[in-house]
Amino acid sequence: MTAALSLSDVTLGYDGHPAVHHLTGRFEPGSLTAVCGPNGAGKSTLVKALAGVLKPIGGRIDRGGLLARDIGYLPQAAEIDRAFPIDVFDFVALGRIRRAGLFGRLGAADRKAAQEAISAVGLEGLERRQIGALSGGQTQRMMFARLMAQDSRVILLDEPFAAVDERTMGDLVGLIAQWHAQGRTLVAVLHDFALVRAYFPRTLLLARECIAWGPTDDALAASNLAKAQAMSEAFDDDAGDCERAA
Amino acid sequence: MYDFLIAPFADFEFMRRALVGAIALALAGAPIGVFLILRRMALSGDAMAHAILPGAALGYLAAGLSLPAMTLGGLAAGFAVALLSGVVARATILREDASLAGLYLVSLALGVTLVSLRGSNVDLLHVLFGNVLALDDQTLLLLAAIATVTLTGFALLYRPLVMETLDPAFTAVTTGAGAVTQLAFLALLVLNLVAGFQALGTLMSVGLMMLPAAAARLWTQRLDAAIALAAALGLVAAYCGLVASYAWGLPSGPAIVLAAGFLYVVSLVFGRAGGALRNLPKRRHLEA
Numbered sequence: 001m002t003a004a005l006s007l008s009d010v011t012l013g014y015d016g017h018p019a020v021h022h023l024t025g026r027f028e029p030g031s032l033t034a035v036c037g038p039n040g041a042g043k044s045t046l047v048k049a050l051a052g053v054l055k056p057i058g059g060r061i062d063r064g065g066l067l068a069r070d071i072g073y074l075p076q077a078a079e080i081d082r083a084f085p086i087d088v089f090d091f092v093a094l095g096r097i098r099r100a101g102l103f104g105r106l107g108a109a110d111r112k113a114a115q116e117a118i119s120a121v122g123l124e125g126l127e128r129r130q131i132g133a134l135s136g137g138q139t140q141r142m143m144f145a146r147l148m149a150q151d152s153r154v155i156l157l158d159e160p161f162a163a164v165d166e167r168t169m170g171d172l173v174g175l176i177a178q179w180h181a182q183g184r185t186l187v188a189v190l191h192d193f194a195l196v197r198a199y200f201p202r203t204l205l206l207a208r209e210c211i212a213w214g215p216t217d218d219a220l221a222a223s224n225l226a227k228a229q230a231m232s233e234a235f236d237d238d239a240g241d242c243e244r245a246a
Numbered sequence: 247m248y249d250f251l252i253a254p255f256a257d258f259e260f261m262r263r264a265l266v267g268a269i270a271l272a273l274a275g276a277p278i279g280v281f282l283i284l285r286r287m288a289l290s291g292d293a294m295a296h297a298i299l300p301g302a303a304l305g306y307l308a309a310g311l312s313l314p315a316m317t318l319g320g321l322a323a324g325f326a327v328a329l330l331s332g333v334v335a336r337a338t339i340l341r342e343d344a345s346l347a348g349l350y351l352v353s354l355a356l357g358v359t360l361v362s363l364r365g366s367n368v369d370l371l372h373v374l375f376g377n378v379l380a381l382d383d384q385t386l387l388l389l390a391a392i393a394t395v396t397l398t399g400f401a402l403l404y405r406p407l408v409m410e411t412l413d414p415a416f417t418a419v420t421t422g423a424g425a426v427t428q429l430a431f432l433a434l435l436v437l438n439l440v441a442g443f444q445a446l447g448t449l450m451s452v453g454l455m456m457l458p459a460a461a462a463r464l465w466t467q468r469l470d471a472a473i474a475l476a477a478a479l480g481l482v483a484a485y486c487g488l489v490a491s492y493a494w495g496l497p498s499g500p501a502i503v504l505a506a507g508f509l510y511v512v513s514l515v516f517g518r519a520g521g522a523l524r525n526l527p528k529r530r531h532l533e534a
Binding site for chain 1: 405408409415421423472
């Protein structure tokens with residue numbers, strides 16, 4: 001298992017309207033990549049496709065022998081139902097579901113892993129708190145704890161720091177750095193260029209197609225950012241078939 | 247007291263049968279109702295209950311008030327509508343609530359028309375409001391079987407369903423069981439709507455499903471406790487409704503639903519986990 005994600009000529013979209021065109025490239029094993037780009041650039045769409053939630057319209061995604069389900073995926077915070085009556089421990093323990101099985105019992109090792117993850121994100125003492133009673137920052141810590149309990153070799157994060165306070169962001173960035181040091185492959189959708197420049201060695205700049213993909217300083221060069229901006233102003237949501245497909 | 251609370255059931259078999267049927271409905275309806283609320287499908291459940299009518303009515307046209315024919319028809323219509331409403335929501339610009347409202351109006355009108363083609367107003371009333379006091383052996387067995395299947399099904403489905411409701415994207419990625427879980431839940435829902443249809447009629451078949459579940463949600467933040475409480479409230483409503491209908495000559499189906507409604511209104515006001523009075527400072531309670 002190489003834990004690399006390779007894309008060859010991947011086109012993604014909803015209802016036949018492409019949102020990401022002809023993307024080719026490779027997330028190397030153990031790499032830490034930020035996905036940046038203007039609103040509507042297809043960043044979340046790309047992450048969903050990498051996670052296997054969305055099937056490509058065209059092209060191929062090679063997960064290097066990993067099953068989609070072995071990938072750790074952090075959806076945008078808005079996608080979970082925070083009114084659901086479940087406590088923090090049970091939520092984090094869901095990360096062990098691949099190991100315990102959909103119907104199996106959570107073993108002592110699973111409980112220990114969940115508890116360690118909760119401690120690692122600084123939510124110790126809140127195990128029996130309902131998730132609806134957590135603050136935005138605490139919720140995101142809990143989501144990271146579930147990812148940690150999953151112990152995946154590939155981790156995909158969709159806007160992990162949206163609506164999160166400074167201190168939480170600092171702690172969570174620390175966790176990402178730790179996962180990177182452990183040799184996991186990480187891909188994160190981010191908006192904050194300063195943060196990306198500081199912590200993410202590689203960047204994919206996306207504006208419905210690949211503008212740049214490489215070392216962060218090169219990818220986020222002024223010329224590339226201007227190009228991405230110009231492309232985003234020309235986005236046409238009603239575009240039909242892909243023009244270059246012909 | 248004995249005369250009021252126990253004698254109706256000791257003296258009359260139809261009261262005992264009604265109680266057993268309502269107990270089966272309340273037990274199976276509790277988990278379904280709680281998850282319908284959590285999945286924000288309370289209205290879809292009601293709309294689907296109406297949508298069962300034309301199927302049952304076709305069965306009625308073919309064979310009169312025959313249990314197997316009306317049940318089969320109802321099941322077929324229920325599954326068809328469950329799948330169709332999803333398709334309509336995906337294939338057109340209508341959201342699921344609009345497409346459900348459309349399906350439900352058409353089904354109700356179609357069902358009433360079909361029944362009227364052949365039957366009397368008495369049969370129509372039976373179909374619309376059920377007849378919990380006239381449950382025969384066959385029907386009781388059907389209700390009990392559906393309750394058994396539902397509770398067993400929930401034992402298996404519980405964890406995937408919790409996951410799918412809480413975080414569909416994570417569930418789809420991690421288990422790949424999202425779609426199967428949704429379908430299994432819809433199947434259990436349709437089964438219970440058909441059961442409710444037999445006892446409470448098409449217009450109120452979700453009464454013992456939704457009202458106790460909504461009431462229970464107002465008392466507890468825990469899912470397992472909410473389901474247990476919903477079942478308990480459903481049993482209380484079934485019993486009290488039947489007692490009231492016997493004592494005061496009320497129609498029994500509506501009496502059961504009214505009893506459940508009373509518990510719901512009390513919970514709305516006093517429920518500790520979500521009722522209207524939960525935020526009043528304690529001190530004022532003591533002074534009052």
